[in-house]
Amino acid sequence: MESLSKQDVSISIRVDSRLDQVHMVGYAVHGICSQLGLGDIVVYQIELAVVEAVNNAIKHAYGSVAGHPVEVVISVNEKRLQFEICDEGETLHFLQKKTDLEFDPRNKTNLPEGGMGLHIIAQVMDDVSYFVRDGRNCLVLCKCLSK
Amino acid sequence: MRIDQIKTGAVLVVKPMDKRIDASSATAFKAKIADLIQGGEKRIVLNLSEVDFIDSTGLGAIVSSLKAMGGEGDLVICNPRETVMSLFRLTRMNRVFQILPSEEEAVASLSKT
Numbered sequence: 151m152e153s154l155s156k157q158d159v160s161i162s163i164r165v166d167s168r169l170d171q172v173h174m175v176g177y178a179v180h181g182i183c184s185q186l187g188l189g190d191i192v193v194y195q196i197e198l199a200v201v202e203a204v205n206n207a208i209k210h211a212y213g214s215v216a217g218h219p220v221e222v223v224i225s226v227n228e229k230r231l232q233f234e235i236c237d238e239g240e241t242l243h244f245l246q247k248k249t250d251l252e253f254d255p256r257n258k259t260n261l262p263e264g265g266m267g268l269h270i271i272a273q274v275m276d277d278v279s280y281f282v283r284d285g286r287n288c289l290v291l292c293k294c295l296s297k
Numbered sequence: 298m299r300i301d302q303i304k305t306g307a308v309l310v311v312k313p314m315d316k317r318i319d320a321s322s323a324t325a326f327k328a329k330i331a332d333l334i335q336g337g338e339k340r341i342v343l344n345l346s347e348v349d350f351i352d353s354t355g356l357g358a359i360v361s362s363l364k365a366m367g368g369e370g371d372l373v374i375c376n377p378r379e380t381v382m383s384l385f386r387l388t389r390m391n392r393v394f395q396i397l398p399s400e401e402e403a404v405a406s407l408s409k410t
Contacts, residue, residue, distance in 0.1 A: 170321040194381075195384075201319065205320045
């Protein structure tokens with residue numbers, strides 16, 4: 151992973167582990183991405199990927215229990231956008247696995263109602279990594295800006 | 298979750314008036330649609346014209362609504378924004394739902410069945 155230059159901008163947002171606070175992260179991501187001149191669909195999909203990551207932290211790392219911190223650090227330079235989503239809950243090893251979303255669209259009884267978040271993140275982002283440091287779990291999502 | 302409803306013949310048009318169907322509102326959305334289905338509504342148009350954002354939990358609630366019909370009816374989606382439509386494409390749910398550009402077309406489609 152490249153180190154960030156002095157011209158980088160970094161913004162940190164901290165929310166409580168409550169699903170009704172996730173939209174605030176979404177609005178912040180949307181606003182920043184919009185300022186970068188990305189198209190509406192790309193902006194939407196980046197917001198979606200970050201929201202999915204924060205939802206995962208709340209639902210799975212904290213078991214949907216409120217009162218715990220989720221921090222999102224947004225870093226941007228001319229080459230890339232990076233989102234670091236960190237929690238202090240349970241380490242989610244499944245985040246390190248690749249996920250496919252396989253289903254038969256004609257078979258309505260077996261359509262997935264969940265488990266789509268990781269697939270969305272993998273589809274939208276150029277690089278996804280997960281690590282544990284000092285008791286904090288961090289999911290790092292990167293989107294290249296200069297293609 | 299605020300939802301407008303308009304009955305057109307045998308078709309019920311359901312229009313969520315909140316901007317987001319996400320993990321915090323999906324349960325309420327799902328319960329509301331389930332109530333309608335249990336009340337006998339089997340031909341439902343979901344008009345997404347007012348919805349800016351749907352996440353995978355919100356999408357899961359829409360899928361759940363379709364499954365709750367048990368194959369006896371159908372749920373057709375209309376007026377999604379291009380951004381929201383991209384979620385259906387990312388998850389390949391555009392191959393599951395009939396998605397039409399206008400409410401009139403969606404109502405007409407369900408009125409034929």
